[in-house]
Amino acid sequence: MTDNPIIPDFGGPKADAPKADKPKAAKAVAEAAPAASGEAKPRKMVFIASKGNLDMAYPALIMANAALGEGVETHIFFTFWGFDLVTERTMDHLKFSMLGNTAMHLPQVPKMPIPQLLGALPGVTAGTTLYMKKTLDKLEIPSVREMLDIIVASGGHLWGCKLSFDMNGLSEDDLYDGVEAVISATDFIELSEGAQVIFV
Amino acid sequence: MPTTMIGGRPIDVNDEGFLTDYAQWDEDLGKVLAGYAGVDELTDEHWKVIRFLRADFPARKETATLRRVASVGGFDMKNLFVLFPGKPAKKMSYIAGLPKPKGCV
Numbered sequence: 001m002t003d004n005p006i007i008p009d010f011g012g013p014k015a016d017a018p019k020a021d022k023p024k025a026a027k028a029v030a031e032a033a034p035a036a037s038g039e040a041k042p043r044k045m046v047f048i049a050s051k052g053n054l055d056m057a058y059p060a061l062i063m064a065n066a067a068l069g070e071g072v073e074t075h076i077f078f079t080f081w082g083f084d085l086v087t088e089r090t091m092d093h094l095k096f097s098m099l100g101n102t103a104m105h106l107p108q109v110p111k112m113p114i115p116q117l118l119g120a121l122p123g124v125t126a127g128t129t130l131y132m133k134k135t136l137d138k139l140e141i142p143s144v145r146e147m148l149d150i151i152v153a154s155g156g157h158l159w160g161c162k163l164s165f166d167m168n169g170l171s172e173d174d175l176y177d178g179v180e181a182v183i184s185a186t187d188f189i190e191l192s193e194g195a196q197v198i199f200v
Numbered sequence: 201m202p203t204t205m206i207g208g209r210p211i212d213v214n215d216e217g218f219l220t221d222y223a224q225w226d227e228d229l230g231k232v233l234a235g236y237a238g239v240d241e242l243t244d245e246h247w248k249v250i251r252f253l254r255a256d257f258p259a260r261k262e263t264a265t266l267r268r269v270a271s272v273g274g275f276d277m278k279n280l281f282v283l284f285p286g287k288p289a290k291k292m293s294y295i296a297g298l299p300k301p302k303g304c305v
Contacts, residue, residue, distance in 0.1 A: 004204075005204045005205060005206050005217070005236065006202055006204045006213050006215075006216075006217040007217045007236045007237075008216045008217040008218060008237075008290060008294055008300070009216075010237050010238055010286060010287055010290060010291055010294075011286045011287055062304055062305060065267075065305060066304065069266055069287065069288060069289045069290075070287055070290075071285075071286035071287045140267075140268075140305070141305055142267065142305065147305075150267060150270070150277060153276075153277035153278050154266075154277055154278075154281060155278075155281060
């Protein structure tokens with residue numbers, strides 16, 4: 001049995017936990033070089049959501065949601081086709097196509113060949129989209145809109161890309177409510193200072 | 201699995217410190233755990249969440265994720281971040297004496 005209770009890392013100082021005396025040398029080093037220890041700055045993550053397919057909408061949303069749950073300052077920048085995730089007229093109608101996806105296989109039957117040309121037939125994309133939505137549903141994964149609602153409620157920040165906004169001929173009214181602003185590339189560079197940037 | 205002294209009694213935990221025995225927890229222990237997690241005072245609102253987590257666990261053998269707490273438990277997501285600031289899912293499951301949630305969402 002250990003003398004000091006084993007306590008998970010909750011990020012901040014464990015105010016009420018009985019403190020074990022740190023070895024003096026280690027403490028001196030930590031005080032002398034707070035920046036080098038990596039503890040001085042709280043973690044910050046920026047996700048760039050650049051794709052508008054149903055399957056590729058999720059990685060950034062799920063990781064951003066997880067980051068927020070870990071107390072990390074989290075931003076998502078929606079650019080190019082990723083802008084469809086925060087555009088009212090498209091966000092509930094993202095599609096999953098097997099076309100151009102050479103890794104495509106049935107989730108449960110990975111060895112069954114699926115010719116790429118099949119994906120070009122009318123109705124196939126509608127079918128694959130429906131199938132993916134059902135699979136997500138079964139796993140209790142929320143819809144894209146619901147994921148964004150959760151992220152905003154959890155304190156996440158959503159930003160639109162100015163160029164994509166202009167290219168799509170959008171106005172502010174076309175945007176999902178949770179988007180804080182449409183920003184330029186320069187704004188994005190400023191925003192992401194000191195952050196871990198993840199491109200999806 | 202290590203055993204550690206919490207609130208004056210031996211408690212089974214995993215390497216990270218999360219409790220491993222559902223039966224070893226009671227509300228008094230929850231108060232001590234809350235202190236360790238940096239939640240100084242457990243209000244009625246806190247207790248509602250903790251009791252939901254405790255009630256939800258036995259059937260599923262899995263701790264509810266934040267989303268499940270919000271969608272099934274009916275708690276407001278924003279408020280969960282206020283009640284258990286920083287790492288809400290970890291903090292609430294720790295205080296409730298449960299493993300940390302495994303689900304991605």
